Amino acid sequence: MSDKKKIMTSGNLAFAEAMRQIDPDVVAAYPITPSTEIPMKFAEFAANGKVTSEYIAVESEHSAISACVGASVAGARVMTASSANGVALMHEIFPIAASFRAPIVFGLVNRSLGAPVNIHCDHSDSMPERDSGWIQIYCEDAQEVYDTVLLSVRLAEDSRVLTPVFVCQDGFITSHCYEPLELLSDETVKKFVGERKALYPLLDTDNPVSYGSFTMSEYYFEIKRSQMEGMNNVLPVYAELAAELEKETGRYYPPIESYRADDADYIILIMSSASGVVKDVVDELREDGIKAGALRVRFFRPFPRKELAALAKGKRGAAVLDRSASIGGTSPLAAEVRSALYSLEEHVPVQEYIFGLGGRDFYAEDAHSVFDDLIKGRYTETPRFIGLLEKDDKNERA
Amino acid sequence: MSKPQCWQEVPLATVAFGASALKVQTGLWRSSRPVIDTEKCISCYKCWLQCPDDSIATDDEGKVAGINLFFCKGCGICAKVCPADAIAIYPESEFSEEDREGGKTGADPGEVGAHVG
């Protein structure tokens, strides 16, 4: 269509560009690598009159998310971004935002949590927030980030959902790499996102309500159960919205992307940017006559367990590649996958892998070796590590 | 609005509705009770200004008329700040059971609700 525009941009700038088009009422943010560009670019938009938003340059991530909650509860459309320790500092407020049904859209640019301090990607910042009551969507590339931000505004604010969203992308790999991106026109975006209609806006002084009451055992449970209903409605509402946006973009993103997995014998389950390499390797193996496939998990909360079970049914082996560890337990994605597949009558063997911590690169040869493990039936009780320097390795650090 | 009876009835977003605490009879906590001698009262409002529980009842003309025993917790501040010695504190045990339960003396809580609404 003629009103679309192709540009070269990065994941961060794609997020910022979507923000400019959405023109949220309030953005409160604090700089942290690698998400800094998002508020920086947005502040520039605000300073040049490209948006009508109030940009609040707060003094910490904790205050950023607190101000976002205040603005969202007030009735405003609110967005922000952060990474790593910034996300961890906000941790206390995430469940409160979700309980307040504050539909904040949050650019979470994945970065490893210290210590040791490291600015590169893994999912150790977002995974601890999986029980915070927020929707978590993991994007593979800048285009998906852009499209997902638009969808997330509608999804978060839908009266059946009213739940904040983390739009996750891999730090540096997605956030800083330039790639071609198709933008919708400003008018199309404005029409798609519409205006927020808040349920109990704090600024309605004629109908005063109190948020964040002191609630003991008498009602806490009921309020939490009520909150879960919003999350339960996410996937069906998302399907409606994604189909609506597809009419504009021609692109559709299911909760789990299935790449040549339908007739596959062996599959890798993975999230975010590293799935690109896996897809390439799937293509190579297919040329050799090996029925390989990939499932890229986009929604981690709510976790699409039924969809996953249907997609993984009948496979001869599945490898789950986690970009974060749950030290002393099963890695987050592996735990969800095992749990979802438990319902299948026919057992699908699952092997857990941990890769890419602190931005360690993930290569095609790594994906090859994972498929090789599956084909040869090499399963271990404990997770395997991809690309880790082991004692007897021949590779040496220069 | 009546209390929610199941999770489906709980308002979304942790919300409680404004001024709903007017149903809460904090007067049941009271172990001693202020009594105003309206003859002595000079309506200086010192008690009204210092009452933590907004329990000094006033009449239509805005004059001090008594204690709202539905809410009064019996702290005794009103008696302490009264310059006319018009308020005295008595142990609740000196009043009848029925009198203590309902807080029947003093203003009707319905009237209190009226100017809050």
Place this chain on the structure above:
Amino acid sequence: MSALNIKEMIGKKRTLTQGHRMCPGCGAPTAIRQAFMGIDYPVVVVSATGCMEVSTTVYPYSAWNVPFMHIAFENAAAGISGVEAAYRVLRKKGKIDKEIKFVAFGGDGGTYDIGLQSLSGALERGHDFTYICYNNQGYMNTGAQRSSATPLGANATTSPAGSRSSGKLQRAKDLTEIAAAHNIPYVAQTSLHNPFDVMKKVKRAVETPGPAFVNILTPCPLFWKIDTSEQANICKLAVNSKFWPVYEVIDGKYYLSYEPKPPAAIEEFLRAQGRYSHLFKKGAERFDLVADAQRDADENWEKLLAKCMR
């Protein structure tokens, strides 16, 4: 500013209603009641975690007759920053037409200690709001622990008086001065024994464009170990002994609100409260600490006078 008329206030819609569950004789609801008495605008209130927050919002009831939000302990100022920013933008966009004022409050724990960064940030950014600290000089919601507002010598549960300690061994932080150092348009210190001083100052704070900070001395009978009827008397003594000077800082200029003539001795203020009784225990008196408290009060007073407009 319109004059403060009690009869008008009595007939006015309440901001905080009855039916809250603060302890009998607590100073905090009195201070907050007084604070809102003189305000004629629609207000939105954000509160830090604390006694007032917990006891006024016992679900499913709320004693707030205005929009009210509590997020967490340390972020009332950040939360109201967001609400106020939302108001400004929604008003600019024509979605709200009335003038609304914004008031955040917290106890001294949520203001002097855990909420200081968020408060400082909001003051520096210049949001149009008023922050009220109801200052009972410690953590009362969790059972009388010491805070940085707890004065020298006070027996608090985390600075207890024992055989080797005489209560809190450090001085209280001067938060009013810290607020003033942000060069905001309005800062005041007041005490609930003088309701008109509280009302006048909060009214001025609310009506002043930009950030304002008001610190109100509000006794806790349980911590201060005073009778539930003593809140006004003990506050009066705090002011008369120069323990708690009442003053304003308007656009950087200091104005003393009241000068006790002659001032009462600090010892009189300390002896009136059980939290200092260990200082006067027969055979183990700590008159040296009493003297320190007196010297602190005198020095602070002189420093304040030197700054005040005459």
